Amino acid sequence: MHCRIYGNHSRSLRDAAGSRLFISVCRLCRSLPFAALVTLISVGFVLEAPAHAAAPTFTVGWSVYAGWNPYFYMAKSGILKKWADKYGVVIKVQRFDYAASLDAFVGKNIDACTMTNMEALDMPAAAGVDSTAMIVGDYSNGNDAVLARNNLTLAQLPGKRIMLVQKTVSEYLLERAMDVNGLAAQIPQLHLMNTSDSDLVGAFLGNQSNQVAVTWKPLVSQILAQGGNVKPLFDSSKIPGEILDLLVVRTDILQRSDGSGARFAKAITGAWYETMTQLTAQGAASQAAISGSASASGDSVASYKEQLRTTYLFSTPKSAVEFSESPTIKQKMDLVRQFCFRHQLLGQNITSVNDVGIRYPDGSVQGKGDRVRLRIDSSYMKLAEQGKL
Amino acid sequence: MASIAVLGQFADIQGRPRKLWTQSLSWVLFLVGVFVYSQFSIVRHKENPEDRVVPSVSQLYQGIKSAVLEPAEEDDALDANASTYQRLTHSMLAKDTLSSAGRFFAAILLLVPAILLGLHMAVFPFAEAFFLRFILFFDKIVALSLLPILFIAFGIGDWAKIMLMVIGVAPTLMLDTYNLAKAVPREQVVKAFTLKSSNLDITYRVVLKQILPQIINSVRLNLKPLALFLFAGEMIVSSDGLAYRIGIMRRHMGMDIIIPYILWVAVLLFGMDSLLRFANRRLHPWF
Numbered sequence: 080m081h082c083r084i085y086g087n088h089s090r091s092l093r094d095a096a097g098s099r100l101f102i103s104v105c106r107l108c109r110s111l112p113f114a115a116l117v118t119l120i121s122v123g124f125v126l127e128a129p130a131h132a133a134a135p136t137f138t139v140g141w142s143v144y145a146g147w148n149p150y151f152y153m154a155k156s157g158i159l160k161k162w163a164d165k166y167g168v169v170i171k172v173q174r175f176d177y178a179a180s181l182d183a184f185v186g187k188n189i190d191a192c193t194m195t196n197m198e199a200l201d202m203p204a205a206a207g208v209d210s211t212a213m214i215v216g217d218y219s220n221g222n223d224a225v226l227a228r229n230n231l232t233l234a235q236l237p238g239k240r241i242m243l244v245q246k247t248v249s250e251y252l253l254e255r256a257m258d259v260n261g262l263a264a265q266i267p268q269l270h271l272m273n274t275s276d277s278d279l280v281g282a283f284l285g286n287q288s289n290q291v292a293v294t295w296k297p298l299v300s301q302i303l304a305q306g307g308n309v310k311p312l313f314d315s316s317k318i319p320g321e322i323l324d325l326l327v328v329r330t331d332i333l334q335r336s337d338g339s340g341a342r343f344a345k346a347i348t349g350a351w352y353e354t355m356t357q358l359t360a361q362g363a364a365s366q367a368a369i370s371g372s373a374s375a376s377g378d379s380v381a382s383y384k385e386q387l388r389t390t391y392l393f394s395t396p397k398s399a400v401e402f403s404e405s406p407t408i409k410q411k412m413d414l415v416r417q418f419c420f421r422h423q424l425l426g427q428n429i430t431s432v433n434d435v436g437i438r439y440p441d442g443s444v445q446g447k448g449d450r451v452r453l454r455i456d457s458s459y460m461k462l463a464e465q466g467k468l
Numbered sequence: 469m470a471s472i473a474v475l476g477q478f479a480d481i482q483g484r485p486r487k488l489w490t491q492s493l494s495w496v497l498f499l500v501g502v503f504v505y506s507q508f509s510i511v512r513h514k515e516n517p518e519d520r521v522v523p524s525v526s527q528l529y530q531g532i533k534s535a536v537l538e539p540a541e542e543d544d545a546l547d548a549n550a551s552t553y554q555r556l557t558h559s560m561l562a563k564d565t566l567s568s569a570g571r572f573f574a575a576i577l578l579l580v581p582a583i584l585l586g587l588h589m590a591v592f593p594f595a596e597a598f599f600l601r602f603i604l605f606f607d608k609i610v611a612l613s614l615l616p617i618l619f620i621a622f623g624i625g626d627w628a629k630i631m632l633m634v635i636g637v638a639p640t641l642m643l644d645t646y647n648l649a650k651a652v653p654r655e656q657v658v659k660a661f662t663l664k665s666s667n668l669d670i671t672y673r674v675v676l677k678q679i680l681p682q683i684i685n686s687v688r689l690n691l692k693p694l695a696l697f698l699f700a701g702e703m704i705v706s707s708d709g710l711a712y713r714i715g716i717m718r719r720h721m722g723m724d725i726i727i728p729y730i731l732w733v734a735v736l737l738f739g740m741d742s743l744l745r746f747a748n749r750r751l752h753p754w755f
Contacts, residue, residue, distance in 0.1 A: 207518025285620035
């Protein structure tokens with residue numbers, strides 16, 4: 080029988096065990112169960128929180144994106160505070176990772192959140208959280224792109240490995256690209272490789288055998304700047320108005336009986352359009368707004384301006400109201416909801432695309448009237464248009 | 469007074485619970501877990517009947533059924549009259565389990581040379597001089613941060629994930645084996661030489677033979693780091709696998725699939741751990 084006392088070697092043994100523990104802890108923090116636990120715990124806190132009557136507080140979550148960075152500037156410059164004070168509410172603006180912001184919104188930890196029309200459908204709406212899009216901020220007008228090496232064409236994509244973040248607007252864009260070019264029948268033959276956005280640029284550029292990637296700016300710009308033979312095959316400017324960037328709020332907040340939710344909506348809408356006015360002003364006036372928004376994502380002013388060029392901002396309430404009340408938005412939303420349903424993004428037990436209803440400003444409903452989960456509401460933007468905020 | 473004596477038994481080092489007690493006590497925390505979860509789920513569903521964050525029993529049942537019996541969304545649908553066996557083998561769960569298991573076992577196979585290297589480091593002083601310092605240092609490198617390099621060196625296919633697992637776990641395992649082998653009393657080595665053993669006899673038949681059960685235990689402890697590295701790799705870039713599915717489902721809060729998947733992974737790891745423990749007992753009854 081051998082000796083089981085480690086004696087002289089205890090130091091290196093301890094080192095080994097320590098590193099094992101460290102690795103485990105690192106992974107634990109990134110792992111899903113941990114995220115789920117945090118969500119559960121934080122949800123628990125929200126359920127416990129007493130409803131205070133004095134100065135109702137609202138939290139808006141945003142994530143880095145050309146069309147959402149102005150929220151950062153809006154809060155920092157004091158525009159938001161001015162409007163919040165006018166309506167007697169307190170509005171906090173909090174930056175999240177995109178996926179985490181959606182989790183927080185669905186978990187009801189925050190009251191409003193920036194998201195695309197697609198995620199508005201497949202995250203809160205499909206999870207039964209009745210949501211209202213109250214600001215239609217912009218649409219991607221080239222921010223998302225299909226990139227390929229070696230002069231590949233769309234018809235040559237089947238069989239090639241395509242790197243993208245699956246089940247996001249990237250996959251939507253890819254399918255639309257095939258569809259628009261009459262290649263819809265080839266879609267099932269696409270070989271998709273789910274790739275985290277944090278590693279996509281490095282992994283794509285690092286190896287010449289990775290020929291196709293679908294992603295968004297600023298990743299698109301990084302790839303195009305470094306990959307000599309990479310060219311865009313298709314981008315979102317060819318499907319205008321389909322990838323919408325919204326500010327979504329829980330419907331029950333808007334309908335609070337004390338009216339504080341509606342005051343919050345008015346305050347943030349007012350602040351948003353004041354910010355937009357600054358951002359799109361001519362000359363020096365816009366400098367502060369643009370550099371403030373660029374700093375939200377650590378971009379240079381030049382890079383942010385380049386991103387704004389491919390972002391169609393509904394910079395006036397009038398243009399936003401016109402778009403959200405037009406028949407176009409219904410067609411675009413229909414494409415998106417069909418995509419979500421085809422990919423089971425509306426949930427395993429949803430048997431019909433109509434189970435998640437969308438209500439439009441004119442009162443019409445896409446899907447079942449008794450299952451409205453997402454509302455496009457132009458009323459606050461309209462108040463802004465009429466100058467009544 | 470008698471009742472106090474009975475209660476006192478619970479806090480007694482010398483208490484001897486009967487088999488019924490040990491059996492039932494060991495299940496209490498499982499029941500508490502199930503109870504807390506279901507209460508939480510019921511509360512959430514009262515507030516929002518379609519809640520997906522904490523799926524109800526029926527949602528979970530639906531999720532498990534579709535995972536176990538239906539092919540993955542990216543695969544072709546099965547005929548309506550496919551047999552249950554065909555359904556099981558072509559299901560999403562089977563596909564993901566097979567591809568993850570392939571990577572997992574490839575990594576475990578690659579750990580065998582690592583263990584042997586640790587052994588040789590402990591036994592042969594020149595090997596020790598050559599390797600030990602480097603491996604002690606290499607062990608402290610956080611493998612995850614090497615991922616971008618791994619993608620370039622090994623492509624974005626299976627090899628990058630396998631190498632991530634190996635690079636993450638091998639140094640620890642080497643050092644553990646090294647320590648175990650070093651702890652074998654020097655007298656045994658000397659004694660074996662006096663009995664005409666060769667160098668390799670001593671390495672494999674004296675040292676390895678008696679530390680093997682502890683090495684297997686070390687591998688058992690490292691199953692979870694292995695799984696964690698596998699998950700990290702699959703979540704970052706892949707087109708199939710258990711963690712791939714969890715990552716995809718996360719995009720639309722598919723907790724009805726995610727929770728069964730997490731439990732399934734736990735069952736698999738538990739099974740593998742039990743298998744190794746059982747093998748250890750059979751192979752080394754003297755340990």
